Amino acid sequence: MASEFSEFVDARVGPRGSLENLSQSEIEKLLDTGQGGLYPLFRRCALAVLNSGAPTDNAKEIFDRYRDFEIRIVRHPWGVKLEMQHAPAAAFVDGQMIRGIKEHLFAVLRDVVFISNEIVASGRFDLSDSASITNAVFHVLRNARLLDHKVRPNLVVCWGGHSIDAAEYQYTKNVGYELGLRALDVCTGCGPGAMKGPMKGATIGHAKQRIQHGRYIGVTEPGIIAAEPPNPIVTQLAIMPDIEKRLEAFVRLAHGIVVFPGGAGTLEEILYLAGILLEPENRAQPFPVVLTGPAASAPYFEQILRFLAGTLGEAALERFTVIIDDPPQVARRLVAGLETVREFRRRASDSYNFNWLLKVRRDFQLPFEVSHETMRALHLDRGQPPHELAANLRRAFSGIVTGNVKEFGIQAIEARGPYELRGDPGVMRLLDELLAAFVAQRRMRLPGSVYRPVYRLVA
DSSP: EEEETTEEEEEEEEOSSSSSOOOOHHHHHHHHOOSSSHHHHHHHHHHHHTTTTTOOHHHHHHHHHTTTTTEEEETTTTTTEEEEEEEEGGGGETTEEEEEHHHHHHHHHHHHHIIIIIIIISOOOOOTSSHHHHHOOOOOOHHHHTTTTOOSSEEEEEOOOSOHHHHHHHHHHHHHHHHHTTTTTTESSSSSSSGTHHHHHHHHHHTTOSSOOOOOEEEOOOOTTTSSSTTTTEEEEESSSSHHHHHHHHHHSSSSSEOOOOOOHHHHHHHHHHHTSSSSGGGTSSOOOEEEEEEGGHHHHHHHHHHHHHOOOOOGGGEEEEEEEEEHHHHHHHHHHHHHHHHHHHHHHHOOOSTTOOOOGGGGGGGOOOOOOHHHTTTTTSOOHHHHHHHHHHHHHHHHHHHHOHHHHHHHHHHHEEEEEOOOHHHHHHHHHHHHHHTTTTTSOOOOOOOSSSSEOOO
């Protein structure tokens, strides 16, 4: 039960569906507030989940507002409960925590504990080795029960901005509706905007087709979850250890990908995907990717294609299909592409629910620790293979996202000023044009504030 006052709630809740038992050592780790304990990480992720639906995407603002929030594990003979103080009242209705939020909260607990004990501390995985990293991603997803679905390929990953305008948001719902009508399931980064719209549309399409067990999968990571808390439609949630493993989880799970308009984070995803698809070992593998948006968003995609062609070459464009203002055609393209994927994996004896054959190099797997020094040291010139340049450009946009929305990035920019990005004049010119277009289109602006660039380009 919860006793409500103002915008804060004190409550005690039991688990729902994700985790009911913890060992004594796991509880001790979760209650340890020191550097080696899990409490700071668990608290941040839990607060983000409880803040689902809030109007702000500024992590610092969220953590400042609920700076007195506390959460602790309470052991009972039948399992564990979570006891909270100063929790966001919006997570409760008539004194009871909303069911979906409770499921997400215990999914956070499940993944934080599993990653700490089974992935990091167990010694089973060499997280500097490419194959071992992929195995770690597989085990996190399997533990979260995301790989239990045993049917022909039907999962479409949708990427796009969390802060898009009303017309673009409606378009994402329209595309999701068409996907749902064709019995396709949806996986997104689980937040608002282009991550929520396709799921919302798919629920209607599934309902019309009387599909009762449609999947709405959300994949996130601790650094971004406060700015993009899970939306209420997500029925299966997984928290990956970092952004690189989150991105690998997307491409291993996906049978096809739809990219909607967004900002720096969406371009980070596009560059990640372009770099993987440009990998020589992946050229024969079918992987349908559609870039789409309403008619007014056409200039956004034109700018991105110009940037990709100028930096990675025309070959990068061959792996993408652009469809403007035509949701049914997007869905039809995915249906046809997924049939090709099914046939390829059937012939290759690869799993339908986890793409083992996709080659993902270490450059795309190792975590990029964003700092002023690492951003300045990025190798941004065209004298390297396109997939390597894509990896470095991806890191650059990861840094821009960090400076825009992640708590430690915002604090670093406030203390030391913008990150510097250096490279050859051609790449810097294309990067300058693209980022300027994003700012002009208000794609790098937090709600209610004027955008102050977190980057400075140096040729």
